Amino acid sequence: MASQKRKDTIDWTEYFMAMAFLAAKRSKDPSTQVGACIVNEDKRVVGIGYNGFPTGCSDDEFPWSKTSDNPLETKYLYVCHAEVNAILNKNSTDVKNCTMYVALFPCNECAKIIIQSSIREVVYMSDKHAHKEHTVAAKRMFDAAGVKYTQYKPPHSQIVIDFTEIDWDSLNQVPATPKKTNPIDDEVSMSKLSLKEGP
Numbered sequence: 001m002a003s004q005k006r007k008d009t010i011d012w013t014e015y016f017m018a019m020a021f022l023a024a025k026r027s028k029d030p031s032t033q034v035g036a037c038i039v040n041e042d043k044r045v046v047g048i049g050y051n052g053f054p055t056g057c058s059d060d061e062f063p064w065s066k067t068s069d070n071p072l073e074t075k076y077l078y079v080c081h082a083e084v085n086a087i088l089n090k091n092s093t094d095v096k097n098c099t100m101y102v103a104l105f106p107c108n109e110c111a112k113i114i115i116q117s118s119i120r121e122v123v124y125m126s127d128k129h130a131h132k133e134h135t136v137a138a139k140r141m142f143d144a145a146g147v148k149y150t151q152y153k154p155p156h157s158q159i160v161i162d163f164t165e166i167d168w169d170s171l172n173q174v175p176a177t178p179k180k181t182n183p184i185d186d187e188v189s190m191s192k193l194s195l196k197e198g199p
């Protein structure tokens with residue numbers, strides 16, 4: 001029987017970044033699935049989001065295209081980034097002093113909203129658009145506003161969630177049910193006991 005605590009667990013940062021990646025899997029964007037997870041100072045998740053069109057703007061009617069002769073037929077004018085959705089989805093009064101975990105370095109528009117919502121730190125995974133103006137502008141604003149940003153290097157390249165790996169027979173969070181005894185045996189032993197303790 002295992003009595004020592006398990007050591008092969010994921011740490012907090014891995015856990016929150018993994019949540020951002022899991023949320024990303026909800027995105028219908030054919031080219032870029034991004035997720036964001038906001039965590040408060042008590043390490044509680046207060047918001048999660050992924051990139052998608054606003055409520056009521058159907059994934060089947062609005063364009064997911066990145067290029068078109070008509071800008072109105074590209075996704076850029078319509079899509080809400082994961083960072084914004086995570087902030088708007090918050091289940092707390094505000095996200096002051098929170099940390100945001102996000103797959104891609106935020107763009108300048110998200111950076112503005114991150115700063116204005118008083119998020120204190122951004123932990124990101126990829127900075128693949130580092131050379132682009134919107135990332136340069138985002139970093140300039142983060143630096144000016146004192147928002148810390150840190151690139152996350154995961155200790156594991158994969159975290160596998162396998163619904164079939166659990167051995168349900170050995171899984172037990174509550175103590176074993178005591179064996180049922182025959183109530184008649186109980187009465188007998190009780191009467192023996194009272195006889196013994198009698199005058």
Ligand SMILES: [Zn+2]
Pocket residue numbers: 081083106107108109110111
């Ligand atoms: Zn953005």
